[in-house]
Amino acid sequence: MPSWRALPAAQQPEYPDQEALARVVTELESFPPLVFAGECDQLRARLGAVARGEAFLLQGGDCAESFDGVGADDIRAKVKTLLQMGAVLTYAASVPVVKVGRIAGQYSKPRSKPTETRDGVTLPTYRGDSVNGFDFTEEARVPDPERLKRMYHASASTLNLVRAFTTGGYADLRQVHAWNQDFVKSSPSGQRYEKLAREIDNAMSFMRACGADPEEFRTVEFYASHEALLLDYETALTRTDSRTGHLYDVSGHMVWIGERTRQMDGAHIEFASKVRNPIGIKLGPTTTPEEALEYIERLDPEREPGRLTFIVRMGADKIRDRLPTLVEKVTASGAQPVWVTDPMHGNTFEAASGHKTRRFDDVLDEVKGFFEVHKELGTHPGGIHVELTGDDVTECVGGGDEIFVDDLHQRYETACDPRLNRSQSLDLAFLVAEMYRG
Numbered sequence: 001m002p003s004w005r006a007l008p009a010a011q012q013p014e015y016p017d018q019e020a021l022a023r024v025v026t027e028l029e030s031f032p033p034l035v036f037a038g039e040c041d042q043l044r045a046r047l048g049a050v051a052r053g054e055a056f057l058l059q060g061g062d063c064a065e066s067f068d069g070v071g072a073d074d075i076r077a078k079v080k081t082l083l084q085m086g087a088v089l090t091y092a093a094s095v096p097v098v099k100v101g102r103i104a105g106q107y108s109k110p111r112s113k114p115t116e117t118r119d120g121v122t123l124p125t126y127r128g129d130s131v132n133g134f135d136f137t138e139e140a141r142v143p144d145p146e147r148l149k150r151m152y153h154a155s156a157s158t159l160n161l162v163r164a165f166t167t168g169g170y171a172d173l174r175q176v177h178a179w180n181q182d183f184v185k186s187s188p189s190g191q192r193y194e195k196l197a198r199e200i201d202n203a204m205s206f207m208r209a210c211g212a213d214p215e216e217f218r219t220v221e222f223y224a225s226h227e228a229l230l231l232d233y234e235t236a237l238t239r240t241d242s243r244t245g246h247l248y249d250v251s252g253h254m255v256w257i258g259e260r261t262r263q264m265d266g267a268h269i270e271f272a273s274k275v276r277n278p279i280g281i282k283l284g285p286t287t288t289p290e291e292a293l294e295y296i297e298r299l300d301p302e303r304e305p306g307r308l309t310f311i312v313r314m315g316a317d318k319i320r321d322r323l324p325t326l327v328e329k330v331t332a333s334g335a336q337p338v339w340v341t342d343p344m345h346g347n348t349f350e351a352a353s354g355h356k357t358r359r360f361d362d363v364l365d366e367v368k369g370f371f372e373v374h375k376e377l378g379t380h381p382g383g384i385h386v387e388l389t390g391d392d393v394t395e396c397v398g399g400g401d402e403i404f405v406d407d408l409h410q411r412y413e414t415a416c417d418p419r420l421n422r423s424q425s426l427d428l429a430f431l432v433a434e435m436y437r438g
């Protein structure tokens with residue numbers, strides 16, 4: 001029996017039929033791994049470079065993937081947006097950008113409230129497609145373990161297409177650069193980035209003139225990550241690696257522990273401590289330096305750069321106040337985690353229309369605060385973790401191609417939190433690039 005079973009596990013579904021769950025888990029245990037343990041090691045090494053200040057992490061994707069969203073167009077648009085952001089950041093930072101999607105497994109959501117009330121009717125909350133249905137009906141909201149198998153298959157098909165796009169020619173840097181030029185030329189928000197785009201263009205022309213045509217231009221390393229929330233699923237996909245004898249959670253390359261499940265004596269931390277994948281942990285504004293040090297002790301006792309990523313999500317109004325002590329104390333302890341900013345989750349509010357939203361300016365301000373703190377302390381601002389989509393949705397307000405509060409209803413499609421749309425995501429990449437250089 002895995003050791004986490006003896007500990008309290010927050011945010012787990014209450015399945016009405018435990019035998020049905022056990023049958024599903026047995027089936028999942030017989031399914032092949034979704035990723036190879038060696039790839040997890042490779043990502044750990046890449047993140048080690050981020051921890052040492054030699055690379056930058058770009059992690060992004062949906063708040064919640066949905067089974068309906070497993071279509072070529074959706075996946076292509078997300079990958080394309082991340083690749084475009086990656087190209088801009090690579091040029092500006094002059095270091096490799098490690099690209100990790102919130103993709104191929106991000107189907108489970110922790111929730112602040114167990115129930116939801118609409119027009120006087122109260123039902124269990126939606127907890128992600130891996131647990132129950134989004135429709136506001138009693139039937140849909142019953143947790144169904146069969147959904148864990150759909151999660152596996154949806155993850156497998158997504159990953160398959162992502163691998164095809166990133167290694168099969170679609171991700172060629174010249175193509176990605178052409179898309180960025182198109183964004184700069186044709187969108188009202190893109191024009192202010194003309195200078196940066198021209199510099200990239202010059203660099204590309206120079207390399208072309210030199211006859212450089214490296215393999216790295218044609219294929220891209222791209223990794224998959226999700227929140228390790230449902231421990232029955234993650235455990236069923238945890239396998240002993242035949243090469244090393246270590247346990248790996250082969251449901252994704254990197255998994256993270258969320259703000260609501262990071263209890264020190266809880267099951268999630270215990271689970272994560274047993275697998276060799278790179279592990280992320282979300283740190284909200286109440287995190288104390290002592291807690292951060294204890295996470296290092298629990299999850300990274302060997303102090304191995306790349307093993308542990310602190311994904312800080314404090315809120316634009318708190319980051320400059322709370323982050324410095326954390327970074328200082330952790331650095332003084334000799335540990336070298338990757339520091340990443342999640343500028344989304346501390347900046348959510350409800351608009352008068354009832355839509356959960358975020359202001360692009362708050363998102364940007366939290367990223368700025370994150371860079372300022374690291375600059376001040378001489379530590380490395382390792383990367384950004386964002387909720388985005390490749391589609392032109394209207395979920396966050398602001399951005400160069402401005403979305404107003406009154407626009408939110410037009411294309412509000414997220415199954416959970418509001419995401420940056422395509423143009424807001426590219427905006428963010430160019431602005432972070434300017435920050436990096438500035």
Ligand code: PEP
Binds near residue numbers: 257258260345
């Ligand atoms: C999320 O990443 O979607 C999420 C729920 O974040 P957090 O755990 O930081 O609240």
Ligand code: MN
Binds near residue numbers: 064345387416417
């Ligand atoms: Mn979210």
